[in-house]
Amino acid sequence: MATTTLIKGARSTRSTIALKLLMAASGIVFILFVLAHMYGNLKAFSGEMAYNEYAHHLRTFGEPMLPYGGLLWILRVVLLGSLVAHVGAALALTVRARKQRPVKYSVKKNKGSSLSSRTMRWGGVALLLFVIWHLLQFTIVKINVGSGGQAAEVTENPFRLLTAAFQPEQWWMVIIYLLAMLALAFHLHHGTFSSLQTLGFTNTAESRARARVAGWVVAIVVAGGFSLVPLFTVFGVIS
Numbered sequence: 001m002a003t004t005t006l007i008k009g010a011r012s013t014r015s016t017i018a019l020k021l022l023m024a025a026s027g028i029v030f031i032l033f034v035l036a037h038m039y040g041n042l043k044a045f046s047g048e049m050a051y052n053e054y055a056h057h058l059r060t061f062g063e064p065m066l067p068y069g070g071l072l073w074i075l076r077v078v079l080l081g082s083l084v085a086h087v088g089a090a091l092a093l094t095v096r097a098r099k100q101r102p103v104k105y106s107v108k109k110n111k112g113s114s115l116s117s118r119t120m121r122w123g124g125v126a127l128l129l130f131v132i133w134h135l136l137q138f139t140i141v142k143i144n145v146g147s148g149g150q151a152a153e154v155t156e157n158p159f160r161l162l163t164a165a166f167q168p169e170q171w172w173m174v175i176i177y178l179l180a181m182l183a184l185a186f187h188l189h190h191g192t193f194s195s196l197q198t199l200g201f202t203n204t205a206e207s208r209a210r211a212r213v214a215g216w217v218v219a220i221v222v223a224g225g226f227s228l229v230p231l232f233t234v235f236g237v238i239s
Contacts, residue, residue: 021198034226163238163239174231184219185220188223
């Protein structure tokens with residue numbers, strides 16, 4: 001019986017490690033994607049022509065070896081697979097953690113844990129809902145929440161669709177996006193550190209400190225970069 005228990009425990013440990021590695025790998029895919037996506041968004045500072053040329057280039061990249069929009073479909077498949085893997089692994093790890101501790105602590109202490117780690121779960125849910133809205137607004141349906149121009153003139157023009165969303169009349173959209181970027185910053189901060197920890201890059205005190213700094217750098221650069229476009233649009237710098 002003791003041997004059987006040990007074997008089951010070893011298998012459970014190995015599968016838990018595999019789930020954590022899956023979360024780390026899929027998380028790195030998302031970090032690379034949001035960095036590239038942020039760079040593309042910042043093209044809005046170069047004006048309508050430059051931004052729309054960038055959006056068009058994404059669709060013609062790799063032609064004729066790739067069909068029109070081929071790169072985007074490859075990215076969508078990779079990101080969808082990473083999302084399923086990331087969420088699935090997170091749910092599986094949460095269920096395992098609850099089974100290992102079926103009785104909750106009478107007094108929950110958060111000593112040694114950061115705000116980003118404590119908000120990781122609900123922050124992830126909020127980000128998932130935001131991503132669904134973001135895709136509906138700019139990709140799938142192309143929802144024009146702005147009041148200026150005809151719908152077709154705006155929705156078929158990536159730059160105008162972007163800027164129409166963050167006009168002063170749509171201040172609430174700016175608030176939604178800034179709150180989403182705050183959730184993204186927390187998620188990236190803890191996610192970057194956790195990924196580096198899972199991959200074995202935090203074995204010393206110095207390496208753990210560097211991993212925390214890396215988490216803050218990624219969080220501030222990505223969330224800050226994304227926040228610039230709605231802020232500078234609502235204040236009339238990007239128009």
